[in-house]
């Protein structure tokens with residue numbers, strides 16, 4: 001326990017509201033690590049674009065952006081009564097819900113804003129707008145403590161000096177702060193755990209290379225970037241003692257959707273006898289989705305595979321592509337699901353609902 005300090009105290013906030021100007025400020029994650037550009041979003045269309053084009057990404061950050069987006073969109077309504085405002089609110093909600101299908105945090109945040117709207121029944125238009133503002137801010141601020149709790153629970157499963165593998169980016173910029181899968185790495189760094197982190201580059205959009213390697217390196221964490229197809233060799237060579245990943249939706253039986261390639265990593269981990277941990281805020285656990293078969297997997301444009309991030313195309317023009325953005329890791333591959341309220345083990349259909357019961 002050396003170096004007790006908040007290494008993220010000066011971290012960039014990737015999604016925040018500029019209260020004075022009612023503007024959503026997001027760090028454009030598509031430009032990292034080369035440029036740190038902040039975008040100022042005022043219109044709900046800008047928020048939709050930012051989510052769809054992955055300028056803001058990662059399940060919790062998408063939820064936070066959606067909460068702010070629904071507030072900003074509704075605020076512009078000229079409605080004179082509560083009912084008229086609700087009609088406008090529902091249009092904004094439906095519109096933002098169409099931006100990305102897999103991360104359940106998007107829908108969770110929109111439903112939470114809806115519940116708050118209904119709680120304000122009978123109030124004036126101005127009061128309801130103020131309540132939406134407050135709720136969107138709560139979604140962001142609560143996420144910080146949620147991620148820290150996940151980090152503490154995850155850290156309790158790890159030992160100093162371990163080699164850790166992660167896929168995609170479940171880090172501080174994918175959340176309000178700390179991240180989910182990266183939270184124990186930051187807390188471990190503060191406490192002298194000396195983890196050796198291996199980051200899969202995460203094709204096709206390189207969230208591991210551009211974002212995870214970048215943010216861990218900035219924080220001084222020992223991080224080594226590998227190509228996705230190198231995960232097997234680093235496991236075989238004994239460099240990895242645990243795999244930690246984030247998630248976009250966890251079904252009731254524990255099946256977990258996360259960035260494409262995650263299920264392959266889980267299968268490899270099982271083969272080599274390495275624990276595979278999913279770090280999941282309860283906003284990502286969807287008990288209404290029974291199994292992974294019920295999860296809608298987003299398909300994305302082919303240029304993400306063929307041309308994006310390359311100076312020249314790296315595939316023949318017009319070649320057919322298949323670009324599923326996420327895959328589902330079977331619950332049998334998962335050692336534990338780490339939430340802010342505790343660690344869930346199989347059978348997940350029994351342990352996951354109990355995590356919600358711990359909610360105050």
Ligand SMILES: CSC[C@@H](O)[C@@H](O)C(=O)COP(=O)(O)O
Nearest residue numbers: 057058059168170174246247259
């Ligand atoms: C804490 S973020 C968890 C997940 O959202 C993350 O691992 C992931 O798959 C993100 O995918 P992306 O397409 O970049 O939004």
